[in-house]
Amino acid sequence: MGDGENSLAAKTRGVLLSVGERLIGIVTFAGFCILLFLKSVYYMKNILRRRNEVFRQLYFAGVKTFTVVSIVAMFTGMILTLQTGLALRDFGLEETIGNVLIATLTREMGPFSAAIILIASVGSAMAAEIGTMKVSEEIDALEVMSISPVYYLVMPRIVALTVMLPVATIYVNVLGVIGGAIIANSHLKITFDSFYFHVLESLQFKAVYVGLFKATVFGMIIATISCAQGLQARDGAMGVGKATRNSVVASFLMVLIVGFYITEIFFGNKL
Amino acid sequence: MISLIDLYKSFGDRIVLNGVSLSLEKGETFVIIGMSGTGKTVTLRHIAGLVAPDRGKVMIEDVDMAEASSSERARIRAKMGVVFQSGALINWLTVEENVSLPLVERRMFKKNQIREMVLEKLHLLQLLDAKDKMPSDISGGMKKRVCLARVLVRNPDIILYDEPTSGLDPIMSSLISGLIIKMQRQFGVTSVVVTHDMNSAYAIADRIAVLYQGEIIQCDTPDRIRNTENPVVRQFINGDITGPIKVD
Numbered sequence: 001m002g003d004g005e006n007s008l009a010a011k012t013r014g015v016l017l018s019v020g021e022r023l024i025g026i027v028t029f030a031g032f033c034i035l036l037f038l039k040s041v042y043y044m045k046n047i048l049r050r051r052n053e054v055f056r057q058l059y060f061a062g063v064k065t066f067t068v069v070s071i072v073a074m075f076t077g078m079i080l081t082l083q084t085g086l087a088l089r090d091f092g093l094e095e096t097i098g099n100v101l102i103a104t105l106t107r108e109m110g111p112f113s114a115a116i117i118l119i120a121s122v123g124s125a126m127a128a129e130i131g132t133m134k135v136s137e138e139i140d141a142l143e144v145m146s147i148s149p150v151y152y153l154v155m156p157r158i159v160a161l162t163v164m165l166p167v168a169t170i171y172v173n174v175l176g177v178i179g180g181a182i183i184a185n186s187h188l189k190i191t192f193d194s195f196y197f198h199v200l201e202s203l204q205f206k207a208v209y210v211g212l213f214k215a216t217v218f219g220m221i222i223a224t225i226s227c228a229q230g231l232q233a234r235d236g237a238m239g240v241g242k243a244t245r246n247s248v249v250a251s252f253l254m255v256l257i258v259g260f261y262i263t264e265i266f267f268g269n270k271l
Numbered sequence: 272m273i274s275l276i277d278l279y280k281s282f283g284d285r286i287v288l289n290g291v292s293l294s295l296e297k298g299e300t301f302v303i304i305g306m307s308g309t310g311k312t313v314t315l316r317h318i319a320g321l322v323a324p325d326r327g328k329v330m331i332e333d334v335d336m337a338e339a340s341s342s343e344r345a346r347i348r349a350k351m352g353v354v355f356q357s358g359a360l361i362n363w364l365t366v367e368e369n370v371s372l373p374l375v376e377r378r379m380f381k382k383n384q385i386r387e388m389v390l391e392k393l394h395l396l397q398l399l400d401a402k403d404k405m406p407s408d409i410s411g412g413m414k415k416r417v418c419l420a421r422v423l424v425r426n427p428d429i430i431l432y433d434e435p436t437s438g439l440d441p442i443m444s445s446l447i448s449g450l451i452i453k454m455q456r457q458f459g460v461t462s463v464v465v466t467h468d469m470n471s472a473y474a475i476a477d478r479i480a481v482l483y484q485g486e487i488i489q490c491d492t493p494d495r496i497r498n499t500e501n502p503v504v505r506q507f508i509n510g511d512i513t514g515p516i517k518v519d
């Protein structure tokens with residue numbers, strides 16, 4: 001009996017220790033991310049000196065993801081229109097599919113889809129690139145040369161993704177509407193004129209700027225988390241893989257959580 | 272000029288440095304030898320301020336590197352260069368851009384002056400033909416030489432070398448050893464060299480320290496090390512399989 005109690009106590013202590021360690025790890029990482037972001041903001045005074053790197057990152061985040069963003073945007077609009085349109089048709093309201101689509105895209109799906117694509121393609125690449133630099137002593141080399149890795153690597157990436165995510169969001173919204181129009185016309189027999197009339201009717205300035213604000217915040221979050229994971233990578237290739245995976249998971253969760261609270265702040269009072 | 276005072280460092284349960292104390296004079300070439308995993312690179316990283324000790328102090332010009340403010344550490348580091356084992360080159364910059372990086376970022380020289388200084392160092396290290404190549408297109412030995420050029424272009428007072436001759440052919444090893452001697456004789460550079468290459472160690476060292484199980488077991492001139500009575504040191508420098516050092 002005594003041994004059983006001791007064993008239970010030992011197991012409980014083990015579980016509590018592991019949960020505690022995990023919580024401390026999360027809080028420490030959050031603090032590291034906040035400090036990293038603030039340091040990057042500080043180094044933005046030198047942005048002109050790092051303009052080449054900013055453009056290089058803009059190229060990676062924009063041009064290199066162009067195809068996948070286009071495909072995802074088109075299909076997001078098409079799926080939304082098809083699913084919602086079929087449901088609306090039961091009530092004879094399929095003509096209003098344009099209203100529903102533009103509200104969904106501008107408020108939520110535009111920034112969210114763009115964020116997901118950039119987490120998967122750009123954020124993971126940032127974590128892997130910086131992680132590889134960390135384990136191959138390149139970050140140490142920068143520090144020894146008195147070149148801050150935050151100034152040299154992190155700040156340009158945060159700036160680039162913060163600029164590129166709203167641009168990608170606008171692009172997703174436009175292409176989503178085009179995809180939606182094609183499906184509305186081909187599957188729901190709604191004319192293009194009627195579809196665009198309803199889209200423009202429901203296009204709200206507030207929905208657009210809140211969506212773009214969300215995208216801007218998502219850009220900062222994804223770049224900061226990805227760079228932070230990269231900077232904390234260790235133990236060779238396995239560590240880089242772990243940092244990359246963690247950056248995707250953490251960015252995705254933060255985008256969901258922060259996205260909810262931004263919606264709550266701007267639209268919560270309408271409930 | 273550089274003092275390590277009673278340095279302790281552990282990674283998890285593994286004790287890497289177990290009370291290391293060293294003192295280096297200005298202009299001295301100090302070589303650290305020892306088996307893999309005995310803490311040679313960790314010692315070097317402490318001197319560079321890249322790792323903080325668990326206990327003890329690293330003093331450079333009377334500044335405690337662990338306690339120093341970031342500006343003070345930057346001031347010390349401005350006089351210091353590290354030749355990394357892997358080269359640690361920025362992979363999206365060409366060889367020439369890598370070597371010019373510290374000068375470009377310091378913004379103390381004009382573009383044409385930087386180019387002149389960089390080309391001079393590339394010539395010195397027989398790298399002129401590779402100046403437009405990317406790090407991925409050159410060999411490991413060349414990467415190491417590019418890293419050395421990047422250090423030399425800053426004219427540092429202290430240079431830390433992590434395995435500078437490993438992976439190099441004998442001719443290039445001699446070139447690097449010759450350069451280390453030249454840096455000391457002509458410019459009074461203080462060097463700390465971590466190496467397994469005993470020929471190079473004997474050629475360049477003023478003193479050699481032998482690190483074993485996280486402790487300095489002998490620190491002497493190359494001649495005394497060569498003729499040591501210490502069985503551990505003797506086994507290591509002769510490369511004997513049998514002896515007090517157990518080979519797993």
